[in-house]
Amino acid sequence: MQLGILYGISVGTGDPELITVKGLRILQAADIVTFPQGIGNKPGVAQQIISQWLKPQQITIPLNFPYVRDQDILESAWQKAAEIVGKYLRQSKNVAFACEGDVSFYSTFTYLAATLKKLYPEAVIETIPGVCSPTAAASELQIPLTVRDERLTILPAIYTMTELETALDSAEVVVLLKVSSVYQQVWQILKKRGLLESSWVVEKATCRDRKIYQNLQSHPHLQLSYFSLLLIRVLE
Ligand SMILES: C[S@@+](CC[C@H](N)C(=O)[O-])C[C@H]1O[C@@H](n2cnc3c(N)ncnc32)[C@H](O)[C@@H]1O
Structure with missing residues (x-):
């Protein structure tokens, strides 16, 4: 059979x-x-x-x-x-x-x-195939994920902050998945690099209870769901 x-x-x-x-x-x-x-x-x-x-x-x-x-x-x-x-x-x-x-x-x-x-x-x-979270988040933010010759780096999980620093040095757009458990350390690095205003957190993109956090300057501490990602535009 x-x-x-x-x-x-x-x-x-x-x-x-x-x-x-x-x-x-x-x-x-x-x-x-x-x-x-x-x-x-x-x-x-x-x-x-x-x-x-x-x-x-x-x-x-x-x-x-x-x-x-x-x-x-x-x-x-x-x-x-x-x-x-x-x-x-x-x-x-x-x-x-x-x-x-x-x-x-x-x-x-x-x-x-x-x-x-x-x-x-x-x-x-x-x-x-279908819609993945980085493209869904860009749609929620009403911004393109990438344009022209921009390089995109996606970090599926961050185990050391050096990984993030390396990504920020080499790409114009960086997306961090599973950011909820490391948000505060990430926030410190974004602050040091002056990137808080060109970073967004999208929680539960395309769900009824989705939340968007922009200008992360005013969000040093966020209790986020697992279904959250952080999108950084390095050249803003
Ligand atoms: C194991 S990955 C699965 C990715 C999924 N297959 C996709 O296509 O996006 C789980 C991570 O994807 C991200 N994610 C998945 N769905 C999301 C949503 N609706 N809103 C924001 N982030 C989401 C979160 O960072 C989460 O920790």
Whole structure:
């Protein structure tokens, strides 16, 4: 019997209408819809984004991807998730995985897909591109992300401030993901370099409760959600 197909679908950063026409068509046609499990008893972000698009007959399955850095714990979670998905593919059912933002941009889907391929080398996996957080944030700010020959550096997480200093030395536009835990140290560097007025924080871009912080001079301390990024224009 032929295996079903696993689709990684980009569902955008919050506004349900940011899914592509293709992504929506494939999402609604899938037998099984999976997404990263939320924290506690809350629905996950991708699940919330797609809930209005799902059909009553579709089976939804949250997959557990723990927010830890321990490789053994992560690999065992990917293995378990791939086994769950594999079980349905073996029944010739198509499985959609809903990914917040874009599926190729720092997404858990990459690990799920790689683990599934190890278990089922013959499995067919397709990804549907979409809107990622830096472009969504630029849209919220009503500014272009980049123009002309500007260089863009994206730091997915900052573990040392030297990484940030190096990025500021070499690019015109710098986007910091996962900025919530290091915001105060970043703020000090932006202050030292006179960049507070050309930096913005966008929290929950394109969500109903999104917030924008500009002129960071007056925001030395911010308690930000995980879904926040900081955009710096180095040449202003
Ligand atoms: C693991 S990455 C996932 C990126 C996602 N796949 C995307 O396409 O943007 C998570 C980080 O992306 C950023 N992010 C994701 N969604 C966001 C949103 N709606 N608003 C602001 N930042 C967001 C945050 O910096 C967050 O810590």
